[in-house]
Amino acid sequence: xxxxxxxxxxxxxxxxxxxxxxxxxxxxxxxxxxxxxxxxxxxxxxxxxxxxxxxxxxxxxxxxxxxxxxxxxxxxxxxxxxxxxxxxxxxxxxxxxxxxxxxxxxxxxxxxxxxxxxxxxxxxxxxxxxxxx
Amino acid sequence: xxxxxxxxxxxxxxxxxxxxxxxxxxxxxxxxxxxxxxxxxxxxxxxxxxxxxxxxxxxxxxxxxxxxxxxxxxxxxxxxxxxxxxxxxxxxxxxxxxxxxxxx
Numbered sequence: 001x002x003x004x005x006x007x008x009x010x011x012x013x014x015x016x017x018x019x020x021x022x023x024x025x026x027x028x029x030x031x032x033x034x035x036x037x038x039x040x041x042x043x044x045x046x047x048x049x050x051x052x053x054x055x056x057x058x059x060x061x062x063x064x065x066x067x068x069x070x071x072x073x074x075x076x077x078x079x080x081x082x083x084x085x086x087x088x089x090x091x092x093x094x095x096x097x098x099x100x101x102x103x104x105x106x107x108x109x110x111x112x113x114x115x116x117x118x119x120x121x122x123x124x125x126x127x128x129x130x131x132x133x
Numbered sequence: 134x135x136x137x138x139x140x141x142x143x144x145x146x147x148x149x150x151x152x153x154x155x156x157x158x159x160x161x162x163x164x165x166x167x168x169x170x171x172x173x174x175x176x177x178x179x180x181x182x183x184x185x186x187x188x189x190x191x192x193x194x195x196x197x198x199x200x201x202x203x204x205x206x207x208x209x210x211x212x213x214x215x216x217x218x219x220x221x222x223x224x225x226x227x228x229x230x231x232x233x234x235x236x237x
Contacts, residue, residue: 013158013159013160014160016158016160017156017160020158035219035223038223042220045191046191048159049191049192049193052159092228094228094229095229097195097199097229097230098196098199099197099200100192102196103192105228106192106228110227
């Protein structure tokens with residue numbers, strides 16, 4: 001049976017650490033090892049960065065859902081902005097890295113699955129999935 | 134955890150040495166960016182980051198370091214990262230930045 005924990009966070013950079021610490025605590029409760037916890041912290045931070053940078057104005061919140069099941073931790077980061085333009089995303093050239101554009105690549109490298117959904121035209125949902133051993 | 138930065142200049146090595154502790158994320162990376170820009174404006178030199186107490190860095194922090202490396206490399210200087218924790222070293226590896234920066 002799934003259990004869900006929800007947060008709503010102001011669209012401000014100073015609150016990303018709150019989400020990151022919450023993610024770390026939940027992952028530790030699920031007996032994730034230290035490497036998995038660090039992976040989850042970073043991937044969640046990158047998704048929050050995306051929500052802030054591509055989301056709505058600072059006076060609107062974005063939402064985070066932690067969905068816990070025996071086999072996996074699923075984290076949804078839901079913003080209400082103009083939508084991340086997924087078609088514009090290009091995998092970074094790691095031989096000549098740019099100052100921006102590493103966030104999606106990092107999430108995909110650290111999580112078992114990353115799904116970016118902009119289909120509802122009302123913002124972006126990034127679904128991060130980490131399988132639990 | 135807040136980001137704490139201590140810096141000093143070693144003239145005989147032409148090296149800005151920064152000791153970083155805490156976390157570099159989208160909130161704190163702006164302060165690091167501004168500081169490095171100030172240091173480079175004051176004196177272009179090598180930059181060495183002591184990272185043994187740096188517990189977290191994200192893509193915004195890496196972006197600051199990439200920008201700094203590009204800037205000082207124009208004058209044949211290099212950015213070095215010393216003693217990264219395991220999670221920071223892993224991130225440098227998966228992004229290929231361990232080949233762009235000196236990592237010890």
